[in-house]
Amino acid sequence: MTNNASKTVADLKRSLTLTVGHGNVWFADDDAARLLPYLSESRGRRMGRAFAVVFPTCTEEVAKVVATCHFHKVPIVTQGGNTGRCFGAQADDERAVIIQLKHLNRVRDFDPDNMTITVEAGMILQDVQRYVAERGYFFSLSLGAEGSCQIGGNLAVNAGGINVLRYGNARELTLGVEAVIANGTVLNALHGLRKNNTGYDLKNLLIGSEGTLGIITAATLKIFAPESNTSHAFIALASVEDAVTTLRRLQQRFEGRVSTFELLPNLAMTLMEQHSDVKCPLDNHHPWYVWYKLADSQITRPLRDEQITFLRDLQVDGLIIDAALAHNERVKQHFEHIRETIVEVQKHAGFAIKHDVSVPVSSIAQLIAAGNAAVQQACPNVRPYPFGHVGDGNIHYNLMCPEDMDDASFMSQYKDKLQKIILDIVDGLGGSFSAEHGIGSQKVELMQTYQDPVALDMMRRIKHAFDPFNLMNPGKVVVPR
Numbered sequence: 001m002t003n004n005a006s007k008t009v010a011d012l013k014r015s016l017t018l019t020v021g022h023g024n025v026w027f028a029d030d031d032a033a034r035l036l037p038y039l040s041e042s043r044g045r046r047m048g049r050a051f052a053v054v055f056p057t058c059t060e061e062v063a064k065v066v067a068t069c070h071f072h073k074v075p076i077v078t079q080g081g082n083t084g085r086c087f088g089a090q091a092d093d094e095r096a097v098i099i100q101l102k103h104l105n106r107v108r109d110f111d112p113d114n115m116t117i118t119v120e121a122g123m124i125l126q127d128v129q130r131y132v133a134e135r136g137y138f139f140s141l142s143l144g145a146e147g148s149c150q151i152g153g154n155l156a157v158n159a160g161g162i163n164v165l166r167y168g169n170a171r172e173l174t175l176g177v178e179a180v181i182a183n184g185t186v187l188n189a190l191h192g193l194r195k196n197n198t199g200y201d202l203k204n205l206l207i208g209s210e211g212t213l214g215i216i217t218a219a220t221l222k223i224f225a226p227e228s229n230t231s232h233a234f235i236a237l238a239s240v241e242d243a244v245t246t247l248r249r250l251q252q253r254f255e256g257r258v259s260t261f262e263l264l265p266n267l268a269m270t271l272m273e274q275h276s277d278v279k280c281p282l283d284n285h286h287p288w289y290v291w292y293k294l295a296d297s298q299i300t301r302p303l304r305d306e307q308i309t310f311l312r313d314l315q316v317d318g319l320i321i322d323a324a325l326a327h328n329e330r331v332k333q334h335f336e337h338i339r340e341t342i343v344e345v346q347k348h349a350g351f352a353i354k355h356d357v358s359v360p361v362s363s364i365a366q367l368i369a370a371g372n373a374a375v376q377q378a379c380p381n382v383r384p385y386p387f388g389h390v391g392d393g394n395i396h397y398n399l400m401c402p403e404d405m406d407d408a409s410f411m412s413q414y415k416d417k418l419q420k421i422i423l424d425i426v427d428g429l430g431g432s433f434s435a436e437h438g439i440g441s442q443k444v445e446l447m448q449t450y451q452d453p454v455a456l457d458m459m460r461r462i463k464h465a466f467d468p469f470n471l472m473n474p475g476k477v478v479v480p481r
């Protein structure tokens with residue numbers, strides 16, 4: 001390193017330390033071990049590199065840190081709870097500064113008349129849910145990582161979760177954001193407005209941008225009346241077509257009250273019963289299962305009572321084979337726990353080639369039928385494990401290693417081939433190759449293949465307009481030509 005370069009490094013260190021204080025910035029060359037949890041991907045799949053990790057405590061400090069990085073032209077990686085699955089919050093550059101937002105965790109405003117809460121971006125999702133519930137309201141965003149992911153991260157990947165059907169995903173729950181953009185200035189779009197037609201919607205550009213356009217530092221979010229009337233059912237079905245028809249019938253009958261509708265394959269029940277102490281509430285030999293939830297804030301008549309007749313009608317019409325209705329909170333939690341467990345038990349079936357795709361709900365059955373047939377032909381005995389959010393067309397289309405093949409051969413011989421088969425079918429059905437987890441660095445190449453070229457070109461121009469020096473989370477989502 002030349003004298004000039006070391007002076008620059010020393011200046012950068014001094015500026016960062018002056019901005020956030022000694023205790024809130026750690027440098028790799030002083031104490032590499034301390035940085036490890038922030039460099040490692042949450043499942044330990046990849047170790048990154050960085051110059052420093054900084055813990056600002058307020059928006060002004062975030063802005064100063066970003067301005068310093070901008071001045072020194074060093075990459076910035078924003079990190080929330082680091083629960084993302086696409087390596088989006090990972091720094092992989094020894095010059096990079098990781099901005100970890102966990103100290104931005106205050107509630108700025110709670111406004112029941114406007115039905116909103118304004119929180120800082122580093123607040124843990126579960127803490128937001130609790131804060132709102134303690135005041136007699138409901139914050140609907142809920143997903144498996146809610147104990148550790150942060151609101152800023154949820155917005156940055158436009159998270160969905162189990163209540164999307166009734167309340168919408170992060171984008172639909174957000175009325176305003178505050179963000180620090182690449183040159184260190186603060187964009188204040190933190191309004192609680194439900195109507196606002198004043199030019200381009202910058203809030204919606206920042207949501208889902210995975211830290212590549214700016215750092216979200218606060219958000220104004222919708223809250224709702226509490227769900228005082230819920231009903232959970234677990235049903236067995238002969239086919240995916242029947243599941244889709246059941247969803248339609250549910251939506252006709254309980255309009256606006258269907259909040260969850262999750263498809264589970266037979267293999268999931270088998271693995272769950274083999275490798276956990278969670279039991280299937282019905283016989284475990286049916287081809288498909290669905291866990292669904294209805295929710296209402298009114299108790300005119302308990303939803304459970306209405307459902308008994310509804311399920312009987314479905315059975316008479318031959319749409320469902322069997323059904324279990326939850327009669328208390330413990331059983332409701334059991335159904336919800338099944339959905340979490342079927343994700344965890346996959347590892348017992350060997351390596352899986354995973355896809356997080358979406359298609360129009362009306363094409364889900366076609367996706368699974370065509371996908372299963374094509375992958376079987378390409379790789380006999382591969383075990384499809386498609387599950388997920390039928391209600392929003394998002395299927396986790398995982399393919400398990402055949403029992404008679406070792407994991408290494410499966411991955412080396414079939415990963416690219418089977419991925420192409422599934423993603424081509426999804427593309428042909430007008431679907432998306434990334435429904436839930438975002439792009440990160442993992443799917444940047446898929447953007448070239450499956451994103452509309454005009455859309456990709458516009459995204460590159462937007463990125464350049466926000467971040468001309470490509471400092472905000474470089475290498476993620478879209479890369480300059």
Ligand SMILES: Cc1cc2nc3c(=O)[nH]c(=O)nc-3n(C[C@H](O)[C@H](O)[C@H](O)COP(=O)(O)OP(=O)(O)OC[C@H]3O[C@@H](n4cnc5c(N)ncnc54)[C@H](O)[C@@H]3O)c2cc1C
Binds near residue numbers: 082088211212214440
């Ligand atoms: C067990 C489990 C279950 C899940 N289930 C679902 C589900 O049902 N539905 C669903 O949609 N998703 C689901 N996810 C994915 C989940 O939405 C994300 O992991 C989560 O929202 C990311 O939040 P985070 O704070 O951990 O962000 P991180 O992982 O830290 O970051 C994710 C991305 O956002 C960027 N980022 C983080 N904070 C900010 C910020 N303040 N400003 C700008 N950019 C930022 C990062 O740079 C990175 O690109 C699940 C994940 C897990 C682990």
